[in-house]
Amino acid sequence: MRVEGFYYPRQFDILHIGFIQKSREDVDALYKRLSTDGWEVQAPRDTHGAWCFYFKAKGGYFIEVTTLTPVRPTEAYQGNLQ
16 A cells, blocks of 8 residues: 555554654654664654654564654544454
8 A cells, every 4th residue: 555655554553663752853863863874764744643754674564753643533543443
């Protein structure tokens, strides 16, 4: 599945690892470090109410680095899996 220029697994909400950061500045710092170290990372952006970015780690794992995301009861991980 492709969303906003990035390829995700079909069940992306289930198949990724997330690291919550305290602030946008912390997310930006991690992005800069990973980019400098040669990782292919998308630039941080506002997504689902948080400041975050994604990248694919070795072994094919999708990684999310994000600020705290507000949880809405209509989201899939709240029991509305289809």
